[in-house]
Amino acid sequence: MRQPLPADMFDELCPSSLNPIRFGFGDKWAALVIRCLQDGPRRFSELRVPLGRVTAKGLTRSLRSLERGGLVRRTVVAGAGSRVEYELTPLGRSMLAPMAVACAWAEDHWDELLEARESHDAASLDRAG
Amino acid sequence: MRQPLPADMFDELCPSSLNPIRFGFGDKWAALVIRCLQDGPRRFSELRVPLGRVTAKGLTRSLRSLERGGLVRRTVVAGAGSRVEYELTPLGRSMLAPMAVACAWAEDHWDELLEARESHDAASLDRAG
DNA sequence: CAGCATCCATTTAGATACTG
C-alpha cells in the first residue's frame, strides 16, 4: 500500500537524513527524493512534506536533475487543475539496492562518526587554546 | 604489494571517477582519496598523482575532512625532511564495501546513464527550437 | 497546483604565491 509520506520521515537526527554518503545527482535532496519515490508515484506537493525544509525551487532542481539522469520520469496527469506525478524508472529503481547498502553502513557507524567528529573538534579547540 | 598509484587510475571516462554517487565528506575528492588508500598508507604527494587535477589545497581540504570524520589517520613520520602519511582507520576501511557496491552499480549502468542524459538533452534542445 | 524568474547570501572550488 502507498501510505502518505510522513512528515517526520527524515527527522533531523535520522541517519538516512544526515547520511554522510550523498548520491550526487547535483544537489543535496536527490537521494532523499529517491527514497520518497520507492513505493510508487508521488506528486510534487506530496514530496515537499517529508523533505520539510526544501523550497519549491530546490525540489524542482532536484527532480530535473534526476530526470536528466534517467532515474525519474515526470508525467503530467490530465484532469482538472495542475497535476504532475514523479516515479522511478527501472534505472532509478535499480539504485535502491546500493542506496540501502550505503544507508545501512551509515546507520551502523553513525555513533562512531559523530564521536570521531566531536573528539576531533575538541582536540582542535584545545590546540587553539 | 603496494604498487605506486598509477596516474591514469581515474581516467576521465572511468565510471569510478565520474561516478554519480558521491560520498559526501564535504568535497568531490573524498571518495577517490579513500580508494587510493585502500592498499595501505600513502604520502601526500603520492596521492596527488592519480587525482591529477586536484590542487594541494583541494587535497588538503579533503584529507582534513576525512580526518575529522574519523575515516583517515594522519601521521607525521620522523626523519629527514617533511614526510606525512595518510591511512584508513578501521572505520574508513569499513566504508570500502559499500563504496564498492556503489561503484559496481555505476559501472553496470554507466551506458544507460549517459544515454539517458544525452537523449534528455537532445529533447530539450528540440523543444528550444 | 506546479512551477519559473529574479535577487541575494553562503558555500565551495580553483589559481597563484609563499612558508617551515
Next chain:
DNA sequence: CAGTATCTAAATGGATGCTG
C-alpha cells in the same frame, strides 16, 4: 615535502513574487 594565505570564480541555496 607538505602544506598555508589570499583572491577570485563558480556553484548552491533560500526568499519572494509571478504565471498558466
